[in-house]
Amino acid sequence: MIYFLQTNINTTDASSYLPVALQVAFAVGLVIFLTVVTHLLGPKRKTSDKLQNFASGIESHGDARQPMAIKYFLTAILFVLFDVEVIFFYPYAVNFKGLGWDGFWAVLMFVGFFLCGFTYILKKGALKWED
């Protein structure tokens, strides 16, 4: 166990993201390569029936892109709000030990407001899926 602690390097400048960019380049290159290779290797015998959309054997009717239930939008909107709130906790978590109880009360108040909103959402049935 002790052995693993001897070797820690600390870098916090922007150059530490260079390998990430390299990995992105690798991944993009590989995906493009594979797509092109399969495009060249595969057979190409297209018929109009084959290029139809699949609808369990029956002919497809109309455009698939039709308006959807509002619940999905509501979920997405609430996700955006909650996500931003969760983001606020990260800087707190990193400074948790230094901030002590002062920080804890501040966050508790924040969470309190958050829970108020959350109970309001639940009471209003915004997250109710079965109706």
Place this chain on the structure above:
Amino acid sequence: MNITQILFWFLSVVALFSALMVITNKNPVYSVLWLIVTFFAISGHYILLNAQFLAIVNIIVYAGAIMVLFLFVIMLMNLNKETEPQKNRWLRMAGAVAGGCLLLVLVAALKDTDIKQQQAMVNGGSIGLIKNLGKELFTTYVVPFEISSILFLSAMVGAVVIGKKE
């Protein structure tokens, strides 16, 4: 030109080009995708300034959450080329005038600021790291932090009121 400058110019070109594609594309789905590219380019700029927390949060919140919402709305409302309502000429003129006014206000407001004298900290500086940001946020700016939670509360109420209209 060193590597930072090359990256800066590259990212600037990507950001401007994709931003132009957002407004010139006819298909709104493509517009959203180009907007995501813009956000990535801007995140790249943040990383060059060593504002790492901002860079990642920009991706999580803008590219990963808000754009998902946009895409939901656009995909499911089926705002295709065929269904797009024909805008009349006056509406376009009004849009151009309004946009021009905004540009004028922005230019006028930013012209006299003293930002241009200040040098950006490229590739160094540690104020953009999560540790230092958090320290500031939870000591100096703790009141705005609490007020933002009330803002979230009102946003939640607004979303539910609009979404659950009987």
Place this chain on the structure above:
Amino acid sequence: MTLLVIDWWLILEKALLIGGIIGLSFFIAMYTTLAERKVAAWLQDRRGPNRAGPFGIFQPLADGGKLFFKEEIIPLASNKFLFILGPALAMITALITSTVIPWAAPFITKGGNVIPMQVADVDMGILLVFSIVSVGVYGIMIGGWASNNKFSLMAAVRGASQMVSYELPMGLCLIAVLFMTGSLKMSEIVANQVQNGWHIIYQPLGFLIFFICALAECNRTPFDLPEAENELNFGYHQEYSSMKLGFYLFAEYINMFISSAVMVTLYFGGYDIPFVNEASWGLSSFWMSLISFSVLMAKISFFLFLFLWIRWTIPRFRYDQLMNLGWKKLIPLALVNMIITAAVLLLLNK
């Protein structure tokens, strides 16, 4: 040469590491497909694939090779560019999530250079993984929408809603872990566990919620609603064929592999070997790296088996059950877990 500001040796070292990790991801993904079929057969008292090579160990090669030689079909009603972009995005995001995971103890050369077995040890660490995962939703959404098929679109919307919903409790669980480490860096998260014991001891509830969310994020049973065969045919990728279908399927298995690695790193000590003091063995740095890597892979294999075991044991949720579990149970539970962890840690500090 002004470009010499870059350390070319570093680039070479990282390129080798990245190549190795991407290769490993593919290898593990391929053999997880075989393991899936073998485990399914075992649980259902069958034999499973056993014709290609001894015990069927060449089966994944045959399956993968087949994907190269299939006809590409792009339906006429679909949006051609987005149809190709969807699976490509799913694959790319799956391949870059591995970037901050520490795979083994750092390797020290004879000259005293330390080579970390981690592509990038950035300050944002685990949050970088989360940002890539949050972008991964687009692969499903774009693919499902571009197909212009009712089933695909329905599945894509369901899948996207599910994935974004389960990101929230996941993030909240992570914060409880960060209280103890005080850093987002993966290397420090592992170092903290080496010193103070694995986080699973302190965060059993947090881990359970995290694991459930990981199942949902990977679209695995019991949360595989986006590909619920009996209501949506084949889900968001039903119009796909050839390598583009392969991308979606491989991305799912690579995501399983990486999420196992993330869980091991966050809660099970990463490459740490429990109960022993390796420093007293007097082994060379090379062996240390190799042993710690094997330990990490053993832990990951256990989680992969858990994923498969759950798939062939538990039936699928209904969609309203899935959403209720995520929003009404896991989010409040994770929030309470976070607050209690903070309070207890502060009380103990006094």
